[in-house]
Amino acid sequence: MVKHERVAAIVGVAESDLGIVPNKSVLQLQAKAAKLALDDAGFAKDDVDAIFTAGNWSWAPNMMLAEYLGIQPKYTDGTNIGGSSFESHVAHAAAGIRAGLFDVALITYGSTQRSNPYRPQETAVRLTDQFERPFGLPTPVGAYALAAMRHMHQYGTTSEQLAEVAVAARSWAAMNQKAMKREPISIQDVLDSRWICEPLHLLDCCLVTDGGGAVVVASAKAAENAKKPPVWILGHGETHTHNTITNMPDLTITGARESGQQAFRMAGITHDDLDVVEIYDSFTITVLLSLEALGFCKPGESGEFVSGGRTAPGGDFPMNTNGGGLSYCHPGMYGIFLLIEAARQLRGECGERQLQDAKLALVHGTGGVLSSSSTVILGRD
Amino acid sequence: MTVVPRPVLDGDSLKYWEGLRNEELWIQRCNDCHQHIFYPRSICPDCFSEEITWVQSGGTGKIYSFTVVHHAFGPFKEQLPFVVAIVELDEGVRMMTRLKAGSKNPSVEQRVKVIFERLDEELTLPYFEPV
Numbered sequence: 001m002v003k004h005e006r007v008a009a010i011v012g013v014a015e016s017d018l019g020i021v022p023n024k025s026v027l028q029l030q031a032k033a034a035k036l037a038l039d040d041a042g043f044a045k046d047d048v049d050a051i052f053t054a055g056n057w058s059w060a061p062n063m064m065l066a067e068y069l070g071i072q073p074k075y076t077d078g079t080n081i082g083g084s085s086f087e088s089h090v091a092h093a094a095a096g097i098r099a100g101l102f103d104v105a106l107i108t109y110g111s112t113q114r115s116n117p118y119r120p121q122e123t124a125v126r127l128t129d130q131f132e133r134p135f136g137l138p139t140p141v142g143a144y145a146l147a148a149m150r151h152m153h154q155y156g157t158t159s160e161q162l163a164e165v166a167v168a169a170r171s172w173a174a175m176n177q178k179a180m181k182r183e184p185i186s187i188q189d190v191l192d193s194r195w196i197c198e199p200l201h202l203l204d205c206c207l208v209t210d211g212g213g214a215v216v217v218a219s220a221k222a223a224e225n226a227k228k229p230p231v232w233i234l235g236h237g238e239t240h241t242h243n244t245i246t247n248m249p250d251l252t253i254t255g256a257r258e259s260g261q262q263a264f265r266m267a268g269i270t271h272d273d274l275d276v277v278e279i280y281d282s283f284t285i286t287v288l289l290s291l292e293a294l295g296f297c298k299p300g301e302s303g304e305f306v307s308g309g310r311t312a313p314g315g316d317f318p319m320n321t322n323g324g325g326l327s328y329c330h331p332g333m334y335g336i337f338l339l340i341e342a343a344r345q346l347r348g349e350c351g352e353r354q355l356q357d358a359k360l361a362l363v364h365g366t367g368g369v370l371s372s373s374s375t376v377i378l379g380r381d
Numbered sequence: 382m383t384v385v386p387r388p389v390l391d392g393d394s395l396k397y398w399e400g401l402r403n404e405e406l407w408i409q410r411c412n413d414c415h416q417h418i419f420y421p422r423s424i425c426p427d428c429f430s431e432e433i434t435w436v437q438s439g440g441t442g443k444i445y446s447f448t449v450v451h452h453a454f455g456p457f458k459e460q461l462p463f464v465v466a467i468v469e470l471d472e473g474v475r476m477m478t479r480l481k482a483g484s485k486n487p488s489v490e491q492r493v494k495v496i497f498e499r500l501d502e503e504l505t506l507p508y509f510e511p512v
Contacts, residue, residue, distance in 0.1 A: 119455075121455050124386065124389050130394060131388075131394075134388065135465050136463065138450065138453050149446045150445065153489035195452075200448075246477045251445070251446055251467075
């Protein structure tokens with residue numbers, strides 16, 4: 001792989017309405033986000049020749065969505081590996097563009113899980129689910145709690161250290177008008193919130209919101225016609241290590257180790273080159289495990305790494321600058337919003353929370369029960 | 382009686398669930414690479430051999446991790462709080478389980494042994510309790 005290959009770029013990003021959005025369907029949310037993202041790029045619907053989406057609202061989300069939007073793509077990818085699907089969509093779009101298969105990809109996501117919660121009452125469990133579901137572990141939070149408990153046992157990680165992640169996210173959210181939760185919280189507030197699954201408290205867990213998002217990826221050639229400067233896709237990597245939490249090889253090591261290494265190698269950069277990181281924060285433990293596996297610190301040292309407000313505004317490791325899934329929004333599969341925020345930081349569009357002169361960003365999604373990992377490294381000219 | 386999600390027995394799992402009904406914990410071993418295997422399957426995830434043998438587990442092991450659950454869905458709500466654990470059997474494989482109600486102060490690495498929680502005539506679940 002040629003380093004710093006500028007072949008494909010993010011040229012448009014947008015959210016739909018976020019938060020509590022009653023009376024809108026997942027198709028409406030995605031249509032709104034798609035239109036806004038194409039407007040952001042200065043592209044028309046007919047420029048789109050590849051469709052990417054992930055959801056469980058249809059047996060074939062790509063076909064339902066593309067029909068609704070009036071798009072007949074020449075490339076379609078419905079990879080669904082949970083919340084990190086959209087990092088993989090960006091990676092697959094870059095690969096498809098590199099292969100010369102299409103020029104403009106539209107990636108969308110939408111969920112109404114807040115206003116229309118759908119949790120089917122399971123009466124029968126099939127295939128490999130049958131060895132876990134009868135024990136009643138709530139998914140996904142219980143699985144993340146198992147990982148957190150193991151990490152605490154192995155490394156002495158504390159609830160206070162986990163809480164740092166939630167507190168920092170909230171202080172970023174205070175500077176994001178679109179964030180759902182903006183009032184400041186303290187470490188003590190996190191510790192005082194009720195248990196969900198020990199050792200995770202309520203405030204260790206992401207929000208449950210509605211919302212949608214869209215990202216437009218273009219070939220270098222198509223990007224020349226975009227309204228805004230390109231956010232280049234410089235490196236990417238993905239893997240999944242297991243499906244059920246019991247089969248995670250080591251509860252303290254995620255597949256970010258592999259996806260991160262691959263992305264850094266492809267981009268030809270090192271950790272110190274990065275200006276901002278957006279790391280999926282489904283739960284506070286998700287961030288700690290990701291930081292270690294991505295190599296920002298050694299195994300077991302992530303608790304100390306985030307302490308003292310290091311990832312908060314003004315800290316020397318700006319992370320999750322929109323407030324994250326913990327405080328901004330979390331409509332089920334949050335990964336697309338990491339990409340939206342990274343692109344905006346690199347374009348200098350983030351107003352009060354804008355980082356100075358941000359040139360390189362790392363985006364890392366985690367899906368399932370720490371099952372899938374997908375890393376994207378983005379940079380501007 | 383609480384109606385928990387019921388396993389749909391298939392070509393992999395039939396013998397496992399039948400064993401539990403008889404208060405026996407059966408796992409598998411690969412005849413070629415000699416690794417133990419759980420959950421049951423038709424091919425070795427280590428060496429891809431199809432020469433798989435059922436073996437009865439000694440039923441002892443240690444807690445790899447656990448969580449005290451305070452928030453659950455559906456039929457499990459009325460059981461709160463309860464402890465779900467991942468147990469590593471002495472044979473080397475891990476399985477999800479529930480610690481017996483009333484197990485005091487569970488801890489990671491604690492030694493445990495299997496008990497058989499009979500829900501009804503059809504379904505027995507493998508729970509564990511501290512040794």
